[in-house]
Amino acid sequence: MHGSERREQIIRQIQESKAPVSGTKLASFYNVSRQVIVQDIALIRAAGYEIISTNRGYILNQPKTVCRIFKVQHTDEQLEEELNTIVDLGGCVDNVMIHHRVYGKMEAELVLNSRRKVGAFMEDIRSGKSSPLKNITSNYHYHKVSADSEETLDLIEQELREKGFLVEERRQVV
Structure with a gap:
C-alpha cells in the first residue's frame, strides 16, 4: 500500500470512529511504525484536515453537515x-x-x-x-x-x- 492510500484510509478511519483512534492502533493496523503514522498525520494536516491529537488518540475536528x-x-x-x-x-x-x-x-x-x-x-x-x-x-x-x-x-x-x-x-x- 502506498503512503497516499494509507493516509486516505487513516482519514476515513478517524472520520468514522466514534472514539479517538490511537497512533499505536493505526501503526499496528497498517503494519508501520508509530513514527510513520506521526508523519502521515502531519501530511494530512498539511492537506487541510484539522486532526487533533488527544491523550487517547486522534480525532477529526470537522463541522457536522x-x-x-x-x-x-x-x-x-x-x-x-x-x-x-x-x-x-x-x-x-x-x-x-x-x-x-x-x-x-x-x-x-x-x-x-x-x-x-x-x-x-x-x-x-x-x-x-x-x-x-x-x-x-x-x-x-x-x-x-x-x-x-x-x-x-x-x-x-x-x-x-x-x-x-x-x-x-x-x-x-x-
Whole structure:
C-alpha cells in the first residue's frame, strides 16, 4: 500500500470512529511504525484536515453537515429569491444539476452560503452572455443543499414549498 492510500484510509478511519483512534492502533493496523503514522498525520494536516491529537488518540475536528437534494422550478426573476431563501435559513447551495433528455446529467458547483455570494453570482448571470442552467430544462433543476442539521433542511424545504419553488415528486404505484 502506498503512503497516499494509507493516509486516505487513516482519514476515513478517524472520520468514522466514534472514539479517538490511537497512533499505536493505526501503526499496528497498517503494519508501520508509530513514527510513520506521526508523519502521515502531519501530511494530512498539511492537506487541510484539522486532526487533533488527544491523550487517547486522534480525532477529526470537522463541522457536522447534512445534505439534501431539492427539485425546484422557478423563473429567472425568482432565481435570486430562491437562493436567498436557502442561505437565509442557514443552508449552502452546493450545486445546480439538471437531467437533460439528450445530454444526460449536467452539474455545476455553486457553493453559495451567504447573500453576498448570491449577489455576486446574480451579477455574473446578469452581466454574462450565459443563462442559468435550468433554462434548458423548462426551469426544472436540482440543488444539493448542505446545512448544520436535518431541522435546518426541513425549514428550507418548507419555505421552498410555501414559495412554490419545490417540485413535489409523484410516486408511481405499480
